Amino acid sequence: MSRSAIALGFVLAVIAAxxxxxxxxxxxxxxxxxxxxxxxxxxxxxxxxxxxDDLVKRSTAANQALRATIQLRKKANQQTSEVxxxxxxxxxxxxxxxxxxxxVMRELxxxxxxxxxxxxxxxSSAVPGATSGSTGR
Numbered sequence: 001m002s003r004s005a006i007a008l009g010f011v012l013a014v015i016a017a018x019x020x021x022x023x024x025x026x027x028x029x030x031x032x033x034x035x036x037x038x039x040x041x042x043x044x045x046x047x048x049x050x051x052x053d054d055l056v057k058r059s060t061a062a063n064q065a066l067r068a069t070i071q072l073r074k075k076a077n078q079q080t081s082e083v084x085x086x087x088x089x090x091x092x093x094x095x096x097x098x099x100x101x102x103x104v105m106r107e108l109x110x111x112x113x114x115x116x117x118x119x120x121x122x123x124s125s126a127v128p129g130a131t132s133g134s135t136g137r
Contacts, residue, residue, distance in 0.1 A: 100108075
């Protein structure tokens, strides 16, 4: 074998080793990038799960507060209904054929407006108070 054939074989071996090394390095770099991407994706999913868990806890607390508010509203409505029913029943015989004076009608209209405002405000807002012109017993 001549010296040039040996040199050519050596050059071809070096080129083959370079191409093989490049291919190996490329596949290792690609695998490293995939591993980094997967690690970031796992971290993002963990963060999303933590956020979701926090949202579930906050929504549970809000739900419990809303239920408590609804119960208080129901109790207040029941008490008001009982008082009104008692008052109306106790004077039912004296109202037969009665015409209400304009002032009473204005008060009833104002009460209706306050009730509509309270209903549009939702269950967690306060019921608006009576106006200063309201008259009671």
